[in-house]
Amino acid sequence: MAEKEPPGTTVVIHGGNYGPSSQQVVCPNCHNRVYTVVKAEVSRRTHIIVILLCVFLCWPCALIPYCIDSCKNKNHYCPSCGSYLGTYYN
Structure with a gap:
């Protein structure tokens, strides 16, 4: 059974588990704890629609x-x- 994180603990997201809004992560490049900047960009799906x-x-x-x-x-x-x-990805 997985333990619950103590209050105030930040969960670091690695890989492809990003959501549609800004999330707190530790950047693998600069190692700063930041909230991501989200930019909506046109994709192949948009062109197909x-x-x-x-x-x-x-x-x-x-x-x-x-x-x-x-x-x-x-x-x-x-x-x-x-x-x-x-x-x-939507």
Whole structure:
């Protein structure tokens, strides 16, 4: 049975367990404890949604996925050194 973390303990996230919002991590590059900077960036999925909207004659709405963050990947970066930490895929 796993033990619970004591109050005030920070859990460090390594690998691909990032969420859609900023998270506290220890940067593997600069070793600072930081809250990640999240940038929503267009992905292949966003382009596919746009193409499908065009194919199904919804071309007036086709560019909307480029304006909606939920259609984009959330890339996490370290605010101290700017290194890429991971991505949250929708």
